[in-house]
Structure formats: structure tokens, C-alpha cells
Amino acid sequence: AYRPLHVVCTMASCTNVCVIGAGHVGAPHAIVMASKCPKVKFTVVDDDARTIAAWNSGLLPFFEPGMQELLDDVRSAGNLSFTSDFDSAVRTAEVILVSVSTPLKKSGVGAGYAPNLEHWESVARRIAKVAGGPKIIVERSTVPVTTAASMTRVFKSVCSHEVVMLSNPEFAREGSAITDQLSPDRVMIGGPESVEGEASVAVLKALYSSWVPTGRIITSNLWSAEISKLTADAFLAQRISSINAISALCEKTGADVDEVSYAIGVDSRIGRKCLTASLGFGGVCYETHLRNLVYLARMYRMPVVATYWDSVIKMNDYQKRRFANLVVREMFNTVGGKKLAVLGFAYKKNTSDCRFSAALDVCKVLENEQALLVVHDPRVSAEAVGVAFTRDDGSASLVSCEADPYVAMEGAHAVLVLTEWEEFTRLDFKRVYASMQKPAFVFDGRNLLDHKALREIGFKVYGIGKPQPPAETETESAEAAAESAAESQKRAGRILAGAAPKENAAALRAAAERALAQTPASEQPAGGGLERAATFGGMA
Incomplete structure (x- = not known):
């Protein structure tokens, strides 16, 4: 007999949950929920048989600190399974x-x-086809505002059973997903403002209440929940781009971005988090969700809002490009044929995920300059790196991988630190320096290493938003002065060859004489004099 969903929800608590998607969002969340709700059965389903096989083995599809240990504990409890049987998993689940x-x-x-909501709509139609009874469908993927309303229309047109859509955005961070899920800052549940909606929210809230304090569980309408995830990621990305913009100014003025970051971070209105200057943000969430927000603003015809959030993306691209250009410029304006050791390829530490990695963007610029890149990352596989550098025309890449960091750096002209893995700080850089080409460069895109200690060893070191030591600055100033004098010398030659108006000849000749006087004798043309300068200017 037909029973309304709100009646089903109040008659019994949830005993069976299906999680669709065994990736970075679905699997860690399911593992934590299964560990905290031992009386509830959790089934993770995914069409990728290889992924499911990996979850059912001892070699997990990706790395998260603490995930393997927690999964082993949950497996012994027997309330979590991984399968490719979509229909069965959906049919038996209440949520x-x-x-x-x-x-x-x-x-x-x-x-x-x-x-692209193609996967979402396809899953919605598959659920509707095999539902077999009332269901509570929860959005965990980040989706644009009103997606729940669109999917509800799909369900109503295909499914004869009652379905309520909720939004429960994922706020956990890759690299600390298990910790974040076990002790979240907040859990947000959005639902329709109806009897069925309130009852469905109560069911999901009861699951989380098994370990999350009630005060951290936020309930709202659907639209607020859907846009909150986009907004959170946009604000975090904005802070990173803001401090990176300041890092560029610091490098020009001699300020230290870490000191600036600390000074503003102790202000309680600003806070310390996400104020570390670096290559820029990476990963799927920040850039994807910023772009979604820009699209949303454009769709609703708010160009000023769209331009504002788009500028955060542009600043991030500028920071990555600026770092890559720094490498080329300081290595005598050419990296072609030079071995560059790349330490770190994941978009941040404690994850094997290299999607949207800042390291990838920097490496592609350098690869285009014909540099020979050797990548070492403690968690990213050589296969993943190879896929990232696959060329459309099938030609061979100039990128290779090395499991041993010392082998990766042996014979290299420069070391690039692109991911902030703590183990890089424990490397023996005296040994590294002895094995490298000279001069040996270190470009620290994460300000991870001890720059003073590296310089004492003999490295030429460049960080993000860091002032160069006086000796190097003075050398660069002398080089710039020499270049300026050489340019003045050429200009003098052009002047004397008749390139200037005759009425200014006397004044310009005097300026040329002063320029030549400032040029060291060793750099003046053989024979000296203004007439010889004219010949060197290419006009004689």
C-alpha cells in the first residue's frame, strides 16, 4: 500500500544508505559514516569496475591520510561494501x-x-527507473543553484514513487578528508520547505547526529545549501589570490610576504588561514567552483559580479605564469636542454590528486621551453604524470619520473619545489648540491625550505614574495647598470651617425660623451672615442 514519504521517515530510522560514486567525495564520506553509524548498512556503488576492485583490495585508488586504517576497522564491522550492482544498491536503500x-x-x-550535469541527470534517471519505493536523494556533488529543482522534475516525470531532494554539500578538504569528516566545522543540510522536506532533513540529520554536535548541523532551504559550497570555495580562493598579489609586490619592494601575512593574519577580522603565498591554488574544487560562480553571475546578467570572481582566476593564472617566467629568466633566459628536478606534482600535500595542479601548469610552460623535466612526488604515480603530459599529436614528452629524489636531482641545473611535502625539508641538500650542475638553482614555489641554509651551501635560491639577499641584489644592479651603459653606448653611436635632428646635435653629443665616460674602460670599444662608438652602433 502507498505510504507518503514523511510517514515512512517518521515510522522508522534509516537502516540502509547507498552512496553513488566511489571517488574523492563519496568514498571517504561513506567510510566515516559507516564507522560512526554501525547499525546502518552503507553500500558504495560505482560503474568503474577497476575502482571497485581497488576498494575491495589492499591497494586503494587514491591516498588520504588515515583512510586505510579507518577502512580496515569498518570492514571488520561489516556494515560497508563496495559494488558495481547499481540497481540492487539503489532499490534497497532509503537514502x-x-x-x-x-x-x-x-x-x-x-x-x-x-x-556539465550529464552524469547527474543520467544517475537521476537510473535511480527513478529502479527506485522501487520512496527515496530521499541527497546532492553531495557540487552543483549549481536550482539543480535540485531540475532533478525533481526528472524524477516526477519518470518515477511513480515519491522522491525528496536534499542538498548536503561536501566541505571536507582533500588531504585531510578523514579528519574533516570525523570532526567537521559544520554540516549543512538543505531541503524543500514542506512536510516531506522537513521529515527528510530530519532523517539525514539523525545520521550525522551520531557523532556531530547538533550545534554544528545547519539546516536551510535547498538554494542556500547549493550556493554555500560555491561561495565557501570562492572566498578561500580569493584569499589565496590576494596574498599572491601582495607577494608580487613584495618581490619588487624587498618586503617579505611571510612577515606581511603574519601581520595581517593576527587581525581577528582577517585570521591566519589561507594566507600562505605560493604558486597558486589548485585542485578540482577552487577553480571549477569559481568558474561555476562566474557562469551563474553571467547567466543572471550581473557582469560586475562575474568580472570580480573571474579576476581571482586570472590572478591565479598570473602567479603560475610569473613563477615559470622567473625560472627561465634567472637561468640566463634559457632552459632548453637543461635538466630541471621537479619536487612535487600533487596539487597539495597529503593527496595523490594532481587534477588542476599548479605544478602541472608550471611544468607545461617549462616543457614548452624544451626543458628536460624529471618529476618526483611521494604519492603521485608515474602513470598519472604520464597522463597529465599526454600530447594531442602523440609526440614524446620531455617529462620523466623518478622514485628517488636524489636521483631526480642528480646532474640537474635547478630544483623546483612545487608541492609542500614535509619530507622535502629533510633532504640532504649538501649532497644534492654536490651532484648538481653549477650554478645550482632552487626555485621554491611553496617557501618550504630554509633559504638561508641553502644559500650558505652555495645554491642560488628564489622563493615567492621573498627579498633577495643584498649581495645578489647588488650583483643584479651592477649587471643592470652595465646593460644600461651598453645601451647608452649604442645610442651614442646612432646619434653620431646622424639619427638625431641637427639642432640637438651639440646637446646629444655631450650626453653621448657622458655615457661613454661612465662605461668601464674594459668595456669600451678598441680605440675609444665617439667615432669608434658610432661604428659599434652599426651605423658606420
Whole structure:
């Protein structure tokens, strides 16, 4: 007999949950929930048989600190399973958490900014087809505002059973997902403002209440929950781009960005988090969600809002490009044929994820300059690096991987620190220096290493937003002065060859004489004099 969903919800607590998607969002969340709700059965389903096989083995598909240990504990309890049997998992579940990917569209309207909801709609139709009874469907993937309303229309047109859509955005961070799930800052649940909606929110809230304090569980309407995730990521990315913009100024003025960051971070209105200057932000969330926000603003015809958030992306791109250009410029304006050791390829420490990695963007610029890149990352596989550098034309890449960091740096002209793995700070850099080409460069894109100690060893060191020591600055100033004098010398030659108006000849000749007088004797043309300078100017 038909029973309304709110009646089903109040008659019994949830005993069976299906999680669709065994990736970075779905799997860690399911593992934590299973560990905290031992009386509830959790089934993680994914169409990728290889991924499911990996979850059912001892070699997990990706790395998260603490995940392997917690998964082993949950397996012994027996309330978590991984399967490819979509229909069975959906049919027996009362609550379905959908954690499928929503990448950016590659073509069509909104390409590069709008989310591609193809996977989401496909999953919704598959759920509706095999539901077999009332369901609570929960958005865990980051989706644009009103997605719940669109999916509800799909369910109503295909499914004969009652379905309520909730939004439960994922706020956990890759690299600390297990810790964040075990002790979240907040859990947000958005639902429709109806009897069925309130009852469904109560069911999901009861699951979280098994370990999350009630005061940290926020309930809202659907639209607030959907936009909160985009807003949170946008604000965090904005802070990173803001301090990176200041880092560029610090390098020009001699200020230290770490000192500036500390000074503003102790202000309680600003706070310390996300104020570390670096290559820029990476990973799927920040850039994808910023672009989604830009698309949303454009769709609602708010160009000023769209431009504002788009500028955060542009600043991030500028920072990565600026770092890559620094490497080329300081290595005598050429890296072609030079071995560059790349320490770190994941978009941040404690994860094996290299999607949207800042390291990838920097490496592609240097690869285009014909540098020979050797990548070492303690968690990113050689296969993943190879896929990242796959060329459309099938030609060979100039990038290789090395499991031993010392081998990666042996014979290198420069070391690039692109991910902030703590183990890089424990490397023996005296040994590294002895094995490298000279001069040996270190470009620290994470300000991770002890720059003073490296300089004492003999390295030429460059960081983000860091002043160069006086000796190096003076050398650069002398080089700049010599270049200026040489340019003045050439200009003098052009003047004397008749390139200037005759009425200014006397004044310009005097200026040329002063320029030549400032040029060291060893750098003046053989024979000296203004007439010889004219010949060197190419005009004689």
C-alpha cells in the first residue's frame, strides 16, 4: 500500500544508505559514516569496475591520510561494501547520497565555466527507473543553484514513487578528508520547505547526529545549501589570490610576504588561514567552483559580479605564469636542454590528486621551453604524470619520473619545489648540491625550505614574495647598470651617425660623451672615442 514519504521517515530510522560514486567525495564520506553509524548498512556503488576492485583490495585508488586504517576497522564491522550492482544498491536503500563528478563543459553554451550535469541527470534517471519505493536523494556533488529543482522534475516525470531532494554539500578538504569528516566545522543540510522536506532533513540529520554536535548541523532551504559550497570555495580562493598579489609586490619592494601575512593574519577580522603565498591554488574544487560562480553571475546578467570572481582566476593564472617566467629568466633566459628536478606534482600535500595542479601548469610552460623535466612526488604515480603530459599529436614528452629524489636531482641545473611535502625539508641538500650542475638553482614555489641554509651551501635560491639577499641584489644592479651603459653606448653611436635632428646635435653629443665616460674602460670599444662608438652602433 502507498505510504507518503514523511510517514515512512517518521515510522522508522534509516537502516540502509547507498552512496553513488566511489571517488574523492563519496568514498571517504561513506567510510566515516559507516564507522560512526554501525547499525546502518552503507553500500558504495560505482560503474568503474577497476575502482571497485581497488576498494575491495589492499591497494586503494587514491591516498588520504588515515583512510586505510579507518577502512580496515569498518570492514571488520561489516556494515560497508563496495559494488558495481547499481540497481540492487539503489532499490534497497532509503537514502541515496549522489557523489558523481560535475566537470566543466568543454563545448557549447558556457564552455569552460558551466558545469556539465550529464552524469547527474543520467544517475537521476537510473535511480527513478529502479527506485522501487520512496527515496530521499541527497546532492553531495557540487552543483549549481536550482539543480535540485531540475532533478525533481526528472524524477516526477519518470518515477511513480515519491522522491525528496536534499542538498548536503561536501566541505571536507582533500588531504585531510578523514579528519574533516570525523570532526567537521559544520554540516549543512538543505531541503524543500514542506512536510516531506522537513521529515527528510530530519532523517539525514539523525545520521550525522551520531557523532556531530547538533550545534554544528545547519539546516536551510535547498538554494542556500547549493550556493554555500560555491561561495565557501570562492572566498578561500580569493584569499589565496590576494596574498599572491601582495607577494608580487613584495618581490619588487624587498618586503617579505611571510612577515606581511603574519601581520595581517593576527587581525581577528582577517585570521591566519589561507594566507600562505605560493604558486597558486589548485585542485578540482577552487577553480571549477569559481568558474561555476562566474557562469551563474553571467547567466543572471550581473557582469560586475562575474568580472570580480573571474579576476581571482586570472590572478591565479598570473602567479603560475610569473613563477615559470622567473625560472627561465634567472637561468640566463634559457632552459632548453637543461635538466630541471621537479619536487612535487600533487596539487597539495597529503593527496595523490594532481587534477588542476599548479605544478602541472608550471611544468607545461617549462616543457614548452624544451626543458628536460624529471618529476618526483611521494604519492603521485608515474602513470598519472604520464597522463597529465599526454600530447594531442602523440609526440614524446620531455617529462620523466623518478622514485628517488636524489636521483631526480642528480646532474640537474635547478630544483623546483612545487608541492609542500614535509619530507622535502629533510633532504640532504649538501649532497644534492654536490651532484648538481653549477650554478645550482632552487626555485621554491611553496617557501618550504630554509633559504638561508641553502644559500650558505652555495645554491642560488628564489622563493615567492621573498627579498633577495643584498649581495645578489647588488650583483643584479651592477649587471643592470652595465646593460644600461651598453645601451647608452649604442645610442651614442646612432646619434653620431646622424639619427638625431641637427639642432640637438651639440646637446646629444655631450650626453653621448657622458655615457661613454661612465662605461668601464674594459668595456669600451678598441680605440675609444665617439667615432669608434658610432661604428659599434652599426651605423658606420
